Amino acid sequence: MQPFEYANPTTVKEAVGLLGNKWDEAAVLAGGTDLISLMKDYVYSPKRLVNIKNIKELGGIRADKAGLRIGAAATIDELAESPLVAKNFPSLAQAARGVTSPQIRNMGTVGGDLCQRPRCWYYRDGQGLLASPGGRSLVTNGENKYHAILGNGGPAKFVSASSLGPALIALGATLTLQSSSGSRKVAADKFFVTPSAEGSREIALLPNELLTEILVPMGGTKNATYEVRQKEALDWPLATASVALKMSGSTVSSARVVLGHVAPMPWAATQADQFLAGKSLTEAVAEDAAKAALSNATPLSQNAYKVQLARVAVKRALMAAAGARG
C-alpha cells in the first residue's frame, strides 16, 4: 500500500476542507472495508485519507417529521438492527441484513455501501472501471458471468455493488452532499450514474463532497427486498429487487421496482412500475411485472441466467411486500 497522510477531523466543516478537487488528492475513510481493499491492491492510492468516524453528527439513525434520517457514518449493522427501520422500511432492513458478513456490517457504513466501488474483476485487477485497455472491452471479450444484463449498451459493463441503493431509490430517499462551498440534495435515483468515460465515477458525488445524510420519507408504502445469491456467505448478490408499493385496498396505486446488481447503476424498472399501477397484486400479476421489468435485458455472452434470477427477485419482492409468500 502507498503511504498517505491521515486526517482525523471532528466536524463536517473541517472534513470537507480536507477533501480535494481530484479523487487522488483525498478519500473519505469511514469503515474502510472497501477503500482499504482498493488501496492494498494499488487500484486506488489517494494522498490523504479523511477519517469521518469521529464526526458525531454523521452517526445515528433517527426519525422526525420529514422521515427517517440516516447518518452516512451509521454502520450497516445499526441499520439492520434498528427497530425503526424494520417497522417502516423492511426493504431497507432486508437489504442491510443481506450485506455479508457480521464483521463487515459492524465496520461498513451506510454511506460506504452507496459509495463503494464496483466488484468487476477487471476493475479490481487494475484494468480501469470500464475495463477497456486500448478500446477493447475485456468484459465482452472475456469472463462476464457476473456483469450487467441491463444498461450495458455503453462502455460500462460492471454492476453497481450497492445493496442499499435499490431500496433507497424505491423508497424515494434524498441524499445530502456537503462541500466547503455549501450543500446540495440529490435524489437517490440521481446519485447513481453510468459512466461513459474512464476516470469518471459511477456516483454523482464530486471529489470535494462528503455524503452526510440519507433522508427516507415516511411514505406509507408496502416495501420489500429480495436477493438471489449464489451462496449465503461472503458475497454480493447475483440479482436483487427492491419494491415499494402504494396501495389502495388490494390495488396497487403506484409502484417502484428497482433492481440491484444487474446494471452499472441500480436499475429503475419503470416498465414494471407502469404495469403494476391499477392492478390487484396476485402471483400472476407479480410474474408478469417481473417479465416487464426484464423486457429490455441485453445479457452478455455468459450471463443470460441472471435475467431469470432477476425476474425471480422481482416476483418474490412483490409478493413479500404484498404480505404473501413468493
Added chain:
Amino acid sequence: MKQTITVTINGKAYSHEVEPRLLLIHYLREVLGLTGPHVGCETSICGACTVAVDGRAVKSCTMFAVQADGRQVVTIEGLAADGALHPVQQAFWEQHGLQCGFCTPGMIMTSRQLLERNPSPTEAEIRHGLEGNLCRCTGYQHIVNAVKAAAQAGK
C-alpha cells in the same frame, strides 16, 4: 507522518507512534506480539484476523491501527481469565471445534459476539452468524456444535 495512537488492548492501555497505513492486525502481531489473531486471506474474506473493537467483531486485516485510536480492542488472548478458559473457548476444546486451528481465534471471537447478542441461537442462526469466517479444514460441523455447547453452557 506518524500518528500517536492510544488503544486499550485486553484491558491494558498502549500508546505508540504508527504509520497511518499500518493495519490493525500488523499492529497487534508485530508491534505488540499478540499473534493470536491470524493473517489469513488479507482481503477481509476469511475472518482469521477477527478481533473485537468496542465489543464488535471486526476484521483487523481491513482496518488501520489509527482507526482503533481511543478504542477498546479484545483479542483471543484477552478471553481467558485467571487461567480459566472463556466458555466459548472451553466449548471449542470439548467439542473439538478445530482441526489445524488456524481459523479458531477468529471463529471464537465471532462466536462470542454471536452469543452475546443471541444467547440461544438456532443452528441456522449460528451458521449465518459465522458466515464471515472460513475454516480451510472444513470442520464446520464441530464448530457449530461448539457454539451450540457454549450456548447451552451459558444457560
